[in-house]
Amino acid sequence: MSRRETDPLRTLADAEVAALVQSARSQSAPAAEVARAKALLAVHSGLDYQKAAAAAGRLSGDAVSRLVSRFNREGLVALRPRHGGGPEPKYTAPDRERSLREASRSPTPERDGTATWSLSMLRNALRSAPDGLPNVSTWTIWRVLHEAGITFQRTRTWCPTGTAQRVRESGIVATTDPDSEAKKN
Numbered sequence: 001m002s003r004r005e006t007d008p009l010r011t012l013a014d015a016e017v018a019a020l021v022q023s024a025r026s027q028s029a030p031a032a033e034v035a036r037a038k039a040l041l042a043v044h045s046g047l048d049y050q051k052a053a054a055a056a057g058r059l060s061g062d063a064v065s066r067l068v069s070r071f072n073r074e075g076l077v078a079l080r081p082r083h084g085g086g087p088e089p090k091y092t093a094p095d096r097e098r099s100l101r102e103a104s105r106s107p108t109p110e111r112d113g114t115a116t117w118s119l120s121m122l123r124n125a126l127r128s129a130p131d132g133l134p135n136v137s138t139w140t141i142w143r144v145l146h147e148a149g150i151t152f153q154r155t156r157t158w159c160p161t162g163t164a165q166r167v168r169e170s171g172i173v174a175t176t177d178p179d180s181e182a183k184k185n
Contacts, residue, residue: 007069009043017044019076033079039064040071040079091140095133099144102126109165109172 012020023029023037035056042052043064050061058064071078091099102125107114114121119138126132126141145151165172 007065007072009040009068010072012044016076017041020044023079030081032081036067036079039067043068091133091136091144095136096144096147098131098133099126099136099141100148100150102129102132103141103145103150109167113167115165 020037020041023033024041026034026037035058039052039056039058042055043049047055048061049064049068053059053061053064056064067078099122103117103122107117107121107125109115112121112125119141122141123136123138126136127134164175164177166175167173
């Protein structure tokens, strides 16, 4: 037997029911959103919180009770997960945009010391830039690039194996490793 519902589900608009049905049937939405939509639809159909939790594949009727309260306050936004704990992210949207702008720029060997970006070289460039991010980590850069859909395998530029450009007193010199063919095979 479940406890008395202190915050029952409010009357849903037809558009909300349609959106919940669409989310509950979704094959591409995150599993947490699908389960929340199923639980809310079960409560809407008249099931108590414990049975609604079971219908959604969850164990806790209390979690459904909290979901219903949140849905009553926020609407369909309640389906999406919130921040899961830990410190709040300290890099803002402009900081992330700055990282993406730097990553999309082709590095110059004279200024950046590299012909292709690695995470550590990108970190160094961001830290040393006047408008850069002095404390950014390689993990933060990787996460920002990953969230933007940029992966190292798909977007990197390739340098010929066995050749490198070195800075000498006379200028930039192309050096060749005589054993590079043996290393390739």
